[in-house]
Amino acid sequence: MPVPILKQGEVLIASIQAALTDKDLVELRDELARQVGAYRSRGVIIDVAALDVLDSFATRTLRAIVYIAKLRGASTVVVGIQPDVAFAMVQLGLNLEGVVTALDLEEGLDHLAALAGRSGGRAG
Amino acid sequence: MSDPVLTGASQVLLREMGLNDGAIERRKRIVGIEPADVTRIGTIRDVVVPNVEQYTEVFFNHLAALDEARPLLSSRALADHARQLKKEHLIGLASGDYGAKYVEQRLQLGLVYAKAGLDTRVFLGAFHHVLKSIGVNVMKRFERAPLEGFESFMSLKKVAFFDIGLIVDVLVFERERTIRQQQEAIRELSTPVLQIRDRMLLLPIIGIIDTHRARLITESLLNAIRASRARVVVMDVTGVATIDSKVANHIMQTVAAARLMGAAVIVTGLSSEVAQSLVALGIELSKLTTVGDLQGGLEEAERILGYRVTQTTGGPAPALGAS
Numbered sequence: 207m208p209v210p211i212l213k214q215g216e217v218l219i220a221s222i223q224a225a226l227t228d229k230d231l232v233e234l235r236d237e238l239a240r241q242v243g244a245y246r247s248r249g250v251i252i253d254v255a256a257l258d259v260l261d262s263f264a265t266r267t268l269r270a271i272v273y274i275a276k277l278r279g280a281s282t283v284v285v286g287i288q289p290d291v292a293f294a295m296v297q298l299g300l301n302l303e304g305v306v307t308a309l310d311l312e313e314g315l316d317h318l319a320a321l322a323g324r325s326g327g328r329a330g
Numbered sequence: 331m332s333d334p335v336l337t338g339a340s341q342v343l344l345r346e347m348g349l350n351d352g353a354i355e356r357r358k359r360i361v362g363i364e365p366a367d368v369t370r371i372g373t374i375r376d377v378v379v380p381n382v383e384q385y386t387e388v389f390f391n392h393l394a395a396l397d398e399a400r401p402l403l404s405s406r407a408l409a410d411h412a413r414q415l416k417k418e419h420l421i422g423l424a425s426g427d428y429g430a431k432y433v434e435q436r437l438q439l440g441l442v443y444a445k446a447g448l449d450t451r452v453f454l455g456a457f458h459h460v461l462k463s464i465g466v467n468v469m470k471r472f473e474r475a476p477l478e479g480f481e482s483f484m485s486l487k488k489v490a491f492f493d494i495g496l497i498v499d500v501l502v503f504e505r506e507r508t509i510r511q512q513q514e515a516i517r518e519l520s521t522p523v524l525q526i527r528d529r530m531l532l533l534p535i536i537g538i539i540d541t542h543r544a545r546l547i548t549e550s551l552l553n554a555i556r557a558s559r560a561r562v563v564v565m566d567v568t569g570v571a572t573i574d575s576k577v578a579n580h581i582m583q584t585v586a587a588a589r590l591m592g593a594a595v596i597v598t599g600l601s602s603e604v605a606q607s608l609v610a611l612g613i614e615l616s617k618l619t620t621v622g623d624l625q626g627g628l629e630e631a632e633r634i635l636g637y638r639v640t641q642t643t644g645g646p647a648p649a650l651g652a653s
Contacts, residue, residue, distance in 0.1 A: 285592065289552030292590040293545075296583040301590075308592035309559055 209234045211241060217249040217318055218242065218280075219311070223256055231267040238271055242278040249318035250275045253311055255286030265300045272305050281321055282306065285314040340437040344430070347437075347503055354433055361492045367485035368426045374482045377467050378424040385460050386416050392456040399456075402446035412446070415439045420460070423489055436493050440500025450498055461490055521547050523554040530631050531560045531593075536569030544580035548587055555593045562631040563588055566624045568599030578613045585618060594619065594634065598627030 209230065212219040218241055220234060238250060252268065254260065260268075272282040285308045287295075295302070308314040378385075390413060393399035403409050419439055422432050443453055465483050472479025516537060524532045533551055551563065565584070570577070585595040597620045600608070608615060621627040632639060 287590045287592075289549065289556055289587075289591065292552055292587040293548055295590060296548075296587045301586045307590050309556070309561075310592075313559075313561075313592055 208237075211237060213241075213245055213247070216245075216247055216322070217251060217315065218245065218247045219251045219253065221253045225257065225259075226264070228263055228267075231264060235267055235271050235274065239274045239278065242275050242280045247280050248322060250280050250282040251311060251314040251318070252282065252284050253286045253314075254284060254291075255288065255310065257291065258288070260287070260291055260295055260300065262298070262300060265295070265302055269302065269305055281318060283308050283314040283317050286310055337434075337438065339441055340434050343437050343441065343500065343503070344434055347499065349430075349433055349437075351430060354428075354430060357492060357495060358428065361488045361495070363428065363485075363488050363492060367488055370482040370485040371424055371426055371489070374468050374471070374479075374486065375424045375426075377471050378464060378486070379421055381467065382417050382420045385420050385463060386413060388463050389416055389456045389460045392459045393452070396452055396455070398449060398452045402443070402448050405446070408442065408446055412439070412442045415442060419493070423486065423493070428489060428492065433496060436496040437500055440497040441504070443497065444501050444504035448501075450501055453497065453501075454494065457490070457494065461487065521550050523550050525554075525558050525560075526564070526628065527632070527635070527637065529559055529561045530635055531555065531558065531563045532628075533563055533565045534569065535565065535567050539570060539577045539580055541576075541580070544577075544584065548580075548584045551584060552587055552591060555588060555591050560593050562634050563593050563595045564624070564627040564631050565595055565597050566599045566627065567597060567604075568601070568624065570604075573600075573604050573608060575611055575613055578608060578611075578615065582615075582618070596621055596627045596630055598622065598624050 207224060207230065209220050209222050209226070211234075212221065218238065220238060222234075226234075241247065242250060250271070252271065254268075257264075268284055272284075275282045283306045284302065287307060306317065308317050390403070390409075394403060402412060415435070415438055418435060422435060425432070464486065468479050468483045468486075469476065472482070521543070522534070524534070526532045531551070531554055533547070535547065539547070554560065555563065565581070567573070567581070573581075581597065585597070588595045595618075597618055600620060600622075619630075621630050629639075
């Protein structure tokens with residue numbers, strides 16, 4: 207099942223709804239890389255709140271998305287990692303280094319707004 | 331016959347001590363009980379069973395001479411109960427069937443000793459006397475074939491050692507129960523996650539951090555981060571006396587997990603000794619945001635969240651209790 211990508215102003219929001227196969231993840235990566243350029247987006251938010259597990263392939267792909275988007279001129283925030291998922295990830299040594307994370311979609315948008323130097327930014 | 335409360339307790343104990351059929355078989359193998367032993371014990375059963383009263387007397391007479399056994403004998407009910415269980419024990423000893431039911435009876439006896447505060451050495455002394463008098467009777471019976479008698483007695487002794495193993499374990503297990511309960515209480519009491527301001531949490535850590543506790547701390551912190559939508563967490567480790575590489579690793583994991591949920595963690599209260607030992611151990615803490623003390627950590631957290639605390643003019647307000 208492909209992940210829907212919503213365009214909201216200068217931000218692309220990829221909202222993952224169900225467990226993903228490795229193929230879905232690769233498609234998401236490619237599609238985001240394409241759309242960041244196509245829409246001249248400044249920010250990308252990947253919402254993983256619906257996921258019960260983030261394995262090494264998923265974390266690696268997320269990191270790849272972050273770097274690809276950065277090379278294309280957009281900042282990425284991964285939002286909605288659940289407590290159990292976060293705990294399991296650090297146990298496995300998957301710390302998502304170099305990736306900005308936020309509690310939920312709202313926080314992620316706040317962060318991007320602060321980065322863009324707009325109003326309402328409080329993030330540190 | 332036996333106390334229903336105690337029967338329940340011994341069944342619970344059987345589970346708590348993990349004495350399933352496999353563990354019981356393993357214990358038998360450790361002392362070396364084999365089918366041949368059961369056969370040999372059969373040949374001396376009529377030396378043991380008809381004289382159970384006598385052996386029980388030997389056991390309790392020995393105890394009666396000892397000051398250390400007074401707690402058991404001073405309570406009439408407890409002493410009678412122990413006497414009854416001891417009799418059952420001696421009959422069971424010669425029965426040849428040493429399964430879960432037999433083990434459970436031994437646990438009951440162990441529980442009575444534990445309740446009376448009977449020390450291992452006291453019980454061992456009395457039990458040795460019982461074995462001695464059984465041994466004497468066995469040797470009398472096998473006067474013409476002493477080797478055969480000795481072998482039968484040694485088979486019985488294997489079972490006796492099997493029993494000693496169980497009873498000593500019960501005594502130790504019961505004594506350690508208090509320690510376990512206290513540890514549990516400390517664990518539950520000492521992992522509070524406190525909200526200091528909107529979107530700001532305080533996690534004071536006190537005492538010893540082991541793997542189990544680190545897990546509890548991390549879990550309660552992560553749930554609190556979600557519940558209060560926290561953005562900054564101040565983790566204060568003033569109350570942690572020593573930090574070794576393992577504890578440092580636990581702290582790093584907690585910080586990493588909090589970050590995955592979008593919360594920044596500020597660690598405060600690393601004492602000079604702790605800081606020195608961490609550096610001496612070469613533990614990589616460069617990814618950690620640290621501030622010297624709790625006050626500094628709270629101020630830093632407020633700065634991150636955009637708070638500015640100012641004192642009102644006119645100095646401190648009157649204390650609440652003042653009239």
